[in-house]
């Protein structure tokens with residue numbers, strides 16, 4: 300799991316401590332932090348995490364995750380500290396821990412897990428980072444090298460801007476590189492022990508690594524469609540293949556601790572995650588059958604059905620089937636001049652500009668070379684729908700598709716806003732003859748529905764449902 304290291308923010312607040320003995324090894328660590336300092340560090344970093352993420356608003360699920368987490372923590376090397384387990388309202392596939400016992404798991408990763416034992420494996424791994432004091436050892440190394448403090452003080456003021464965010468992620472990653480493979484394997488080993496102590500199968504750890512590996516394979520599949528490099532977003536897990544012999548070894552060490560009939564609790568886990576929000580939250584706008592709807596902005600935009608549309612909190616981008624053309628939505632919060640003037644300014648005086656009226660709004664379409672720009676004035680903002688093509692030929696082929704997207708600009712009514720619901724997991728029972736291809740036809744997930752359905756049901760890349768099997772679908 301990628302480890303968010305937002306706690307570099309509070310580095311400056313720390314005084315230096317002395318050597319402390321490690322709760323796992325019992326040996327003296329080169330750690331400049333006492334346990335109270337560690338807990339104070341965790342507490343203030345936790346406040347930062349809660350500002351950056353929302354806590355997922357489902358008390359029943361929160362208490363279920365907390366129950367499983369507390370059980371594991373009780374049987375860990377540091378049962379004495381106070382642990383918290385929090386589900387974050389994020390579609391990211393992630394889990395992380397802060398020093399002092401603060402453990403987070405996203406709703407994004409929960410969607411891809413299929414039993415309580417697998418969730419316990421994720422939590423157990425994170426508890427391992429806490430008990431072995433990896434975060435603290437990391438911090439101490441940074442302090443010793445005298446880099447952490449200057450990084451924190453230089454970049455913290457920019458944290459709220461996107462650039463500052465990217466920078467801090469980058470620096471977080473650099474600081475984090477010391478977590479590395481050895482600490483990750485140590486966490487897997489500890490997590491496997493904690494699983495065995497609480498009567499789960501330690502092998503669940505290896506299954507979770509497989510779940511994350513499948514995410515990487517899936518992203519490679521999408522990256523190929525989109526003509527981009529695959530993301531390597533499980534930085535630490537990338538060095539962590541499920542057939543890795545060291546991983547098999549460290550998890551295997553827990554085998555002698557495990558009980559004869561370990562609990563899987565698949566049905567209970569699935570019941571708890573029935574209704575779980577999947578992918579985007581409504582606040583970021585949703586895409587349904589290539590129609591983008593954003594309740595806060597109050598607008599909708601419909602992209603051509605064969606294009607692939609990607610919505611993230613920071614941008615909305617659509618790509619043509621051959622990836623030779625793209626469209627993007629941008630917003631100018633303080634536009635000046637008329638839509639026509641705006642268009643000329645943006646694309647130059649040689650641009651062809653036509654005025655347009657869309658739902659009684661002032662609008663314009665401008666084109667120049669392989670670029671097309673739609674401008675719609677609404678709610679004192681300029682909505683800019685920008686189209687670009689790689690070649691004159693692909694521009695010619697996609698021009699009408701781009702124009703019809705611009706003309707599809709729509710002001711949402713209150714009834715339409717209220718009808719926007721997030722996608723959610725729904726449990727169903729597979730019928731005779733069900734295939735993922737068939738289920739995908741009725742799915743709102745769009746182009747890659749078949750792969751998504753296989754992934755959430757742990758049958759990626761080739762599996763098919765068996766009649767009577769409990770299935771997760773997305774509605």
Ligand SMILES: [Zn+2]
Nearest residue numbers: 300483486535
């Ligand atoms: Zn880890």
